[in-house]
Amino acid sequence: MSSVSEHADLIGSGVAGLAARVRDGGLSSRQLVSACLEAAAQDELNTHITLAEDAVKRAEELDRHLAERGPVGPLHGVPISVKDNYTTSGIRTTGGMGVLRDWTPDTDAAVVQRLTDAGAVVVGKTNMHEYSFGITSDNPHFGPVRNPHDPTRSAGGSSGGSGAAVAARIVPAAMGTDTGGSVRIPASVCGAVGLKPTRDRLPLEGVLRVSFGFDVAGPITRDVTDAALLMHALTGGETVDPDALPADPAALRGVRIGIPVGDYWADNHPEVERLHREAAQRFADAGADLREVTVEHAEIGSETGFLIATPEAVALVAELFRERGLGSIEQQLDGIGPDVAALLLSQLGPDAAPVPAHEYLAAMSETVPAIRRGYLTALSDVDVLLTPTTPSPAIPLAQTGLMEHNGRQVDPFPTFVRYTFGISVIGLPAISVPAGITSDGLPVGVQLVGTNHAESTLLRLARAFELTAG
Incomplete structure (x- = not known):
């Protein structure tokens, strides 16, 4: 790709348009994936934490498959980035946390597997608010994500890198997660489409969780047609076919x-x-x-969300650290950014004011209903x-x-x-x-x-x- 503007024009045709061009032979997956990797590497918005080293190899395999046996699925050969709280086999996964910067999982999250089964190529892991617990994506370990419309401003969060990468046409689509708005907020402030599905609509295996009950996986795309295409692929056809969307x-x-x-x-x-x-x-x-x-x-929705999600997030961080052999939260506090550390300390330690169990249970059993x-x-x-x-x-x-x-x-x-x-x-x-x-x-x-x-x-x-x- 000879220029940033040419790449943006290419990506501007969206997931549906790019998938059609790859299927029709007008564009190879290798060309497309290479262009996205180049754009992400030159990106001044800091949208990605890690790029996928084997993405071009995967694209070449898909090009051969297309020539010999046809497309793998509706996303055949299309590059997609995923938020860095989805585990990815052979690609570093940090959750936006410095303490996880050296972790490379050996399995894909369920949603990532569904994307690749549909023919997509994961090209990178997008930057995010540390541990998904915030809405600015001003990450203390990997740097802030900058807004494509004004780089002095936030891209929102916690899926800020996904929103900015799509809006800046670095990649045609990206996956985020949404616990309290983390797909919708960056989509809104970056000028993209962000879909938060119904709870449990998409699987969460392999996602670094923030909440037991609020987390969902969701796509960020340049337009609604692309959102419909991704959801149709991810749900196995349970949601509307993009070809059936209104034309007027x-x-x-x-x-x-x-x-x-x-x-x-x-x-x-x-x-x-x-x-x-x-x-x-x-x-x-x-x-x-x-x-x-x-x-x-409606006015108590957010305060109820914080009351429930805060102790859940602390419990889930503690579980994650144990699984990764990192010891206790207290042992890792020096490597955690100030806002997330404050969240953790609100529930732990001598100065903590943890959410009382009876308030948590009342919120779950009475307030949420x-x-x-x-x-x-x-x-x-x-x-x-x-x-x-x-x-x-x-x-x-x-x-x-x-x-x-x-x-x-x-x-x-x-x-x-x-x-x-x-x-x-x-x-x-x-x-x-x-x-x-x-x-x-x-x-x-x-x-x-x-x-x-x-x-x-x-x-x-x-x-x-x-x-x-x-």
Whole structure:
């Protein structure tokens, strides 16, 4: 590939377009994979931690297979990156942690295996927030991921490298994980599509877990068609075929769109508020029926998520360290970044204030069901909910500790997961799609939320919304 712009143009045809070109013989997998590896190696956004040394060899094998026996699957020969918390056989896996920088697993995570079974070529492991517990991807060990639209700003997180690599057209698609918004947030602030499937829709074997109940695997892609293609391949055809997606915004006629109202949904950056209103109007102009809804208990979704996920994350880190022969958390604290160390110390040691067992159990048995009832009641008279994905566009890397928001300084973590964490807590599917660009040139996404296993509905409506942009 002779230039960065030519590579971006190539990747701009997306997963579906690239897969078709490889199948038709217009482009070899070797050419495509080599171009992505070159772009990732020259990347100034710091999107990858490790590149796959054997990716070209795998691509050559797929080219021979295509010539002799045809395509392996729908992703034949297409390069894809995966977040560095998926184990990958023969490729270093760090989870964004310095203490794991020398670990090379000998097995693939289940999702990685499904990708390769479908013909994809894993070209690298994307940078991320340390241990997935944060939303800035300002990694103290491997450096910050920078936003493609403004390299002085965060790419979001925790799957920041995946979001930035796709938005910058370094790779056509990437996998992330989402515990409280970690696929949707980087997709939103980088200008990509991020799908959080229903809990348990995709397998999590081989993922470095943050939570026992909130983690999901999900794709980040340049458009909705590519998200549908990846989900169709990863679920074995259980979700909508990308060829069956709408070809016209008229598919939105009569669709009932719920717009949550109330103070909880109002504390947005002015540009986020503007673009959310404009997105709602685009739905209405295409014939959708907009309905205001109240979501009971939405305001406690994030705090409940933190109450549950914090002790779970500490337990899972301790288990990971034992499995890797690293000893106890206390023995490794000096090698852990300050924000994740603070999380761990909140539950361990002489100055800890651990979550009491009775509060954890009450949250699981009473609060989570109440939040779920609130969302499902709101969804009972509409097809999907439409919310901002995040209350703010991408923040400066200088503000990853404390950010400016509507005239005050706030913690970025609870601020950015405001509209995403509650959805994770109750396990519903959601998709973030680009809504537009701020006056400062920063992308903003909106989130569609559906009922359990409504990924196909979300993909259809998101694609129709995408088409309203012309």
